[in-house]
Amino acid sequence: MIIRRIVICSRPVSACLQNARTFSNHKIAPRIAVVGSGPAGMFTCTSLLRKSPAHIDVFEYSPVPYGLVRYGVAPDHQEVKNCINGFDKLFVNHSDRIKLFCNVKVGQDVAFDELVSNYDAIVLAYGSYRQRKLQTPGDKSTNVVSGSDFVAWYNGVPNSKAPLLDNSEAVIIGNGNVALDCARIISLGVLGKLNETDVPLERLKLLENAAINRIKIVGRRGPLDVSFTIKELREQFRVEGWQSYIEAAAREELEPEKWPAGIERKHQRLFELLRKHVLGSGPTDDKQCEFLFRRVSKEIKADENGRVKELIVENTRTKQREAFPCGLLIYCLGYESMVLDGVPKNDKVTCILRKRVNMSCFEGTIAMSDYWRVSMPSACSTRVYATGWCAHGPQGVIVQTQQQSAAVAETISTDLEQIQLQEQKPGVADLLKSRSVRYISWEKWKQIDEAEKERGKLQGKVREKFTAFDQFVSDKSPVN
Amino acid sequence: MLARRLLIFSRQFVNFTPVIRRQFADSASQTKTVKFISGNKEFIGKGKVGDTLLDVVVNNDLDLDGFGACEGTLACCTCHVILNEKHFEREDRTNPAGEEELDLLDLAPEVSDRSRLGCQIKIMEDDPEVIEVRVPSVTKDQRSA
Known part of the structure; x- marks a missing residue:
C-alpha cells in the first residue's frame, strides 16, 4: 500500500x-x-x-x-x-x-x-455519513429506519425512502440531538407547523397526514447521561399541542443531590430543565412525547407482513422486560467515521x-x-x-x-x-x-x-x- | 418561527430607541474602536454607538471568519465573546442574556462567566474609546491526533 x-x-x-x-x-x-x-x-x-x-x-x-x-x-x-x-x-x-x-x-x-x-x-x-447500525434482532423489519435516513427524507435528499407514518405509535432510540430533531419534526409536522419551511411538499403532506400521536424517546443510560443540547430539548417541551415529558420513574435520579459535584453551568441548566418536565399528574394532551431512560433494546418484533410492531427492551432499573408497540422505529445512535x-x-x-x-x-x-x-x-x-x-x-x-x-x-x-x-x-x-x-x-x-x-x-x-x-x-x- | 423573529426584532427595537434618541441629542454619531483579542492575535475595527460587536466584525471585514454564521438571529454561538469584568457587569445589569442566549452559550467552547454573544452586545456611549473583548479560538495540542 x-x-x-x-x-x-x-x-x-x-x-x-x-x-x-x-x-x-x-x-x-x-x-x-x-x-x-x-x-x-x-x-x-x-x-x-x-x-x-x-x-x-x-x-x-x-x-x-x-x-x-x-x-x-x-x-x-x-x-x-x-x-x-x-x-x-x-x-x-x-x-x-x-x-x-x-x-x-x-x-x-x-x-x-x-x-x-x-x-x-x-x-x-x-x-x-455512515450511520451506526442498531444491532438488535429484528432490525431488518420494515419501517425500522436510521435517524440519518429519516433526517435525509424530511430534508429532501434525492431518492430517500419515505417512512410509513400511518400508525399512532413511534419509538425513537437515542438520546442525542438527532433523536430530538426527529421527534420535533414529527410533532410539528403532524400539526402542519412546517408548511413555510423547506421540507419538500410531498414529504410535508405525508407528515401532516401522519397518524402518530405517541412518541417514545428511549435512552439506554440515565437522564444525566443525555447528549441533548438544551435549546433543542426546550423546543420539544414547547411544541404546543403536544405534551412532552420525562417519565416519572426518572424523578429521583434528577434530584439535584444526585447531580455530580461541581458540574458546569450548562449541565446544571440542562438537568434543571429535565427535572422541571418530569411528569407530575396524569397525561392531558392527546398527543404525547415521553422520554424514557435505562431501557436497553433487546428485540424488534414484526407483524405478519414483516413490519415492526413492537420494541422489546430491558428496563435496567427494574430488570423487567417491557414492550413498546410501534409502527415506526427510528434509531439515532450516532455516525461512524468512514x-x-x-x-x-x-x-x-x-x-x-x-x-x-x-x-x-x-x-x-x-x-x-x-x-x-x-x-x-x-x-x-x-x-x-x-x-x-x-x-x-x-x-x-x-x-x-x-x-x-x-x-x-x-x-x-x-x-x-x-x-x-x-x-x-x-x-x-x-x-x-x-x-x-x-x-x-x-x-x-x-x-x-x-x-x-x-x-x-x-x-x-x-x-x-x-x-x-x-x-x-x-x-x-x-x-x- | 415568525413569533421568534418578531421577538428578536422587537427586542432590538426596544434596545435601539434610547440609543437613537441620545444620538439625536448629540447630533453626531460617535465612533469607537473595538479590539477583538483571539489567541495571540488582535483584530481591530471601528463601530458607531448602537452597532453590535457582530456589526463591527462584518463592517470592518475582520479576519474572524465564520463569526456570526447565523447573521445575528440567535441561532448559533459563533460570535461568542468574553467581556472584561466592568463591561460584563454593565451589560448584565442593563441588557442581561435571555434564556435563548444562555442556551446557545451553553454550547460555546471555552465559555466563561463573562461570556456573551457578540450579536447581543451593542456599543454604548459610556463605553471607553477602545473596547476590548476576547474571542476564544481553537488551541489544540499539535501532537494529539
Whole structure:
C-alpha cells in the first residue's frame, strides 16, 4: 500500500523537478482541493481565501452544495442556514480563485490519488455519513429506519425512502440531538407547523397526514447521561399541542443531590430543565412525547407482513422486560467515521505503534500525524489535511466545526508559505471533462437555488427543494 | 418561527430607541474602536454607538471568519465573546442574556462567566474609546491526533 502511494506521489515530484528552472522566479499560487462543501469545507475555504493566495476547487458528492446545512439542519432552524449566504458570497467575491464541482464522487469519478497528483494541498472535509447500525434482532423489519435516513427524507435528499407514518405509535432510540430533531419534526409536522419551511411538499403532506400521536424517546443510560443540547430539548417541551415529558420513574435520579459535584453551568441548566418536565399528574394532551431512560433494546418484533410492531427492551432499573408497540422505529445512535478510498487509514498495526508513543488512535479512521495533518508518505509533496467530522468524529455544533476550520486553514497557509512551489498544478477540471462527468458548477447551483426559491414563493415557503436533479445533470445538458 | 423573529426584532427595537434618541441629542454619531483579542492575535475595527460587536466584525471585514454564521438571529454561538469584568457587569445589569442566549452559550467552547454573544452586545456611549473583548479560538495540542 505504502509503496503504491509512493509511486503515485513520485509522479508530481519528478514532474516538478523538470519544471523547476522555468518557474523558479515566479511566485506560484498553490492549488488546493477541498473534499466536501459542508460547513467544515466551506469555513475552511473562507479562511483560506483570506489567508493564502491559493486557488481552490471544492468537490461535493451531492448534486448541490453545503452538506448538512442543507440536508442535516432541521427545517424549523432556518436561521442556522444563514451561513449559506456567507458561503455563496465566497464564490461571487473570489470567482477567479474558487470553483465548485458538485455531483463529483471522489473515489469514483476521480481517485484520491489523482487529487494528490494534481493539487498542492488537499483538505478532507467530507463529514461522516455512515450511520451506526442498531444491532438488535429484528432490525431488518420494515419501517425500522436510521435517524440519518429519516433526517435525509424530511430534508429532501434525492431518492430517500419515505417512512410509513400511518400508525399512532413511534419509538425513537437515542438520546442525542438527532433523536430530538426527529421527534420535533414529527410533532410539528403532524400539526402542519412546517408548511413555510423547506421540507419538500410531498414529504410535508405525508407528515401532516401522519397518524402518530405517541412518541417514545428511549435512552439506554440515565437522564444525566443525555447528549441533548438544551435549546433543542426546550423546543420539544414547547411544541404546543403536544405534551412532552420525562417519565416519572426518572424523578429521583434528577434530584439535584444526585447531580455530580461541581458540574458546569450548562449541565446544571440542562438537568434543571429535565427535572422541571418530569411528569407530575396524569397525561392531558392527546398527543404525547415521553422520554424514557435505562431501557436497553433487546428485540424488534414484526407483524405478519414483516413490519415492526413492537420494541422489546430491558428496563435496567427494574430488570423487567417491557414492550413498546410501534409502527415506526427510528434509531439515532450516532455516525461512524468512514475513510475515502486511497486516504491513509489507521489499521490495527498503526494503532499499536501509535499507542506505544502515547498517541491516540482509532482503527478505521483517517490516519493523522497531528490534529490537522493526514499522515502521508514522506516522498509525497502534496500536503493533506482533514477537518470537521471526518477527522475528529461527529460531534459538536456548527461552532466547533467553524473553529476547527479556521485553525486548519491557518495551518495550511503557514505550511504552504514555507514551500517554494515549483510548478502550477493543473487541478482536475479537464480530467473530469474528459471523463464526461456531469458536474454542477456554482453558476448552475445558483440557477437551481433561484428556481427552488421561486417555486417556494408560489407555495408560501422559503424554498421548494428539488428532489431530483436529472434535468441538470442529464447527458443532454451541456458539459460545464 | 415568525413569533421568534418578531421577538428578536422587537427586542432590538426596544434596545435601539434610547440609543437613537441620545444620538439625536448629540447630533453626531460617535465612533469607537473595538479590539477583538483571539489567541495571540488582535483584530481591530471601528463601530458607531448602537452597532453590535457582530456589526463591527462584518463592517470592518475582520479576519474572524465564520463569526456570526447565523447573521445575528440567535441561532448559533459563533460570535461568542468574553467581556472584561466592568463591561460584563454593565451589560448584565442593563441588557442581561435571555434564556435563548444562555442556551446557545451553553454550547460555546471555552465559555466563561463573562461570556456573551457578540450579536447581543451593542456599543454604548459610556463605553471607553477602545473596547476590548476576547474571542476564544481553537488551541489544540499539535501532537494529539
